[in-house]
Amino acid sequence: xxxxxxxxxxILAQGLTRIEDAGAKVVVMDLALDKRQGSxxxxxxxxxxxxxxxxxxxxxxxxxxxxxxxxxxxRGLVFLEKFAIADNLxxxxxxxxxxxxxxxEPPVSDFxxxxxxxxxxxxxxxxxxxxxxxxxxxxxxxxxxxxxxKLPGHFPQSNLADGVPVALPNIALVAALRV
Numbered sequence: 001x002x003x004x005x006x007x008x009x010x011i012l013a014q015g016l017t018r019i020e021d022a023g024a025k026v027v028v029m030d031l032a033l034d035k036r037q038g039s040x041x042x043x044x045x046x047x048x049x050x051x052x053x054x055x056x057x058x059x060x061x062x063x064x065x066x067x068x069x070x071x072x073x074x075r076g077l078v079f080l081e082k083f084a085i086a087d088n089l090x091x092x093x094x095x096x097x098x099x100x101x102x103x104x105e106p107p108v109s110d111f112x113x114x115x116x117x118x119x120x121x122x123x124x125x126x127x128x129x130x131x132x133x134x135x136x137x138x139x140x141x142x143x144x145x146x147x148x149x150k151l152p153g154h155f156p157q158s159n160l161a162d163g164v165p166v167a168l169p170n171i172a173l174v175a176a177l178r179v
Contacts, residue, residue: 006031009041016048016055026178028056030121030171033107036072042110050114056178058121058171059106061099061138069102069145071155075109077102077144078156083118083174084142084166101140104168113156116178119171137167 007015012029019027036042049055059080104120106112120138142160160166169177 009033009037009045013041013044013048016045020048020052020054024054026054026056026116026175027052028058028171028175030058032060032105033057033111034059034076034105036108042108046110046114049111053114054116054178055114056117056119056171056175057107057111057115059104059118061104061120061122063100063103065103065105067145072109074144075155076106076112077104078158079109079112080104080106080118080168081142081158081160081166083115084140084160084168085137086142086160086164086166096139099138099140099168101143101166102145104138104140109156117174119169119174121171134172135170136173137169139165139167141165 012031016027016029106118107115112118120135126132142164143162
């Protein structure tokens with residue numbers, strides 16, 4: 001099987017351009033765009049997304065993710081706040097599985113900031129490999145990874161304080177709400 005190859009961002013940008021030119025109301029990209037590929041190809045895809053603001057992006061949850069976070073990781077998590085459901089959230093938190101906020105892997109900050117929505121696309125399968133249940137929300141609490149020093153660069157304003165309970169919807173729900 002080997003490593004999975006993904007299309008370059010410039011190819012994705014060309015495809016997105018054709019879809020946008022055809023008049024798409026919403027575009028769902030069920031791809032992991034959480035790592036930068038290169039400034040030119042990333043910028044090309046970002047410009048198309050920023051011009052239309054109708055793209056719903058996916059993100060993963062990785063409980064085993066490296067405890068090292070780049071400034072872009074933190075910016076992506078701050079931009080993710082705008083897609084978190086926090087107002088009037090009533091959940092039986094003692095009966096609901098909790099997912100640490102900093103283990104979500106949103107798309108790179110440029111893409112997250114320009115998206116129409118971001119939803120979790122992890123698929124939880126049963127031991128036999130079948131998918132029988134889908135989680136609509138991932139309950140979390142806003143918490144940014146600790147930093148031993150000031151992170152370089154500019155950061156968006158955080159609208160939610162550490163400790164605020166949030167629900168992050170799955171990508172199918174986000175897409176349905178945007179349509």
